[in-house]
Amino acid sequence: MGGDSSTFAGDIKVEVDAAIDGLNQRLREVNRKIWENPELGEHEFMAHETLCSFFEEQGYAVTRSAYGRPTAFEVLSGSGGRLVNFNAEYDCLPGIGHACGHNLIATSSVAAFLGLSMSLKKLGVPGRVQLLGTPDEEGSGAKIKLLDAGAYKGVDASLMGHPIAGDITGSGSDNSINDGVAGIRMIARQYLSAEYRGKNAHAGGNPWKGINALDSAVSAYNNISLLRQQMEPDDRIHNVLLESEKTVNVIPAYAKAAYQARSPRLASLKVLTARVVNCIKAAALATGTEVEIT
Ligand SMILES: [Zn+2]
Known part of the structure; x- marks a missing residue:
């Protein structure tokens, strides 16, 4: 790209999409490794290692065992502006592994973090992105402990995706599929x-x-x-x-x-x-x- 066109958000979106698509294979490997090695809350040592190593491989500085929690971690990118947080969960359920897909939560948050981080850099606009590795969602809800420890200080928006079966959010029919459902009300x-x-x-x-x-x-x-x-x-x-x-x-x-x-x-x-x-x-x-x- 040359000249002014490099500042067009549309062009940058194409570039960022291509960069994430380029990481598709690695992201799939990370996802698969967490899925195949389910670890209970506060014992997600392998997932912690896999995700932290992945970020280091991509050139990001990682704080392992962040905020006093052995299997939490934090990656920060950007400067100035507002702070957007993504949460990565990676604990499993007792006896049934990653039944609700926390491996997918981790992978989607990692990809979203990379996308926003790259976009800010390429657009040259102020703004920061945080990826927080949040252990033990199924048990003690360790995000509360992370919150108390200041992990979300200064965060303007906190985001996460959770996979869910289509018939749970559907219109009542067993085979209804809701691709792309967003912002459903949580209780x-x-x-x-x-x-x-x-x-x-x-x-x-x-x-x-x-x-x-x-x-x-x-x-x-x-x-x-x-x-x-x-x-x-x-x-x-x-x-x-x-x-x-x-x-x-x-x-x-x-x-x-x-x-x-x-x-x-x-x-x-x-x-x-x-x-x-x-x-x-x-x-x-x-x-x-x-x-x-x-
Ligand atoms: Zn869940």
Whole structure:
């Protein structure tokens, strides 16, 4: 390109597209490596290494283990102007790998970061881009810890894409496909875990001496099932049993369950969460177990 045409955004878009297309093979390799080696939250050491090395290979300075989190990282580019942040997630789900595609989140954020970073450079306009590697989305939601540690300080816009099945965002038909859906409304979510503690006893010999922790978890599950009919239409509650004792002829003294409440707004989530807590406490009261909710 010669003369003034090099300043045309359209020409620059063609150039940036070509540069990202040129990295297609490498990006696919990075994506594949994360997909094939799923790592749980805060243990994404291989993904951390793969992504950091990729950026170094592309000539960017990388802060590994950024903001005091071993598997977080940060890449910054540009100067002056406003700051746009992209988030890269790369943790998996227990037992089912990258079932919701965090490998794709990482790869798309990396490509978006590269695209914007190259565009700013070529256009010669002020502006900064940040790629934040954000561990443990599925568990503790480590972005909150990163936020508290100042990782998002000065950020003007924070962006991320998440793959999702077409029939979840569709019009109700099972085979509806919504390519290019953007800006769907996300809802507030509260995670709770409850540990129920009772007392072992022989289930055949003297079961009346036991305090059944598994009964508490089952009772809480049933309480929540009763609650569902009286919830707001957009509210959701999920509940799974995480741990229970394995000996069938012993009254279980320990059980652990996980709960997740979702609601469109924080205020309504607060109300819903309080009702879930009541379901758990009522179960503990009915069975005489101690319960610790965290
Ligand atoms: Zn996800």
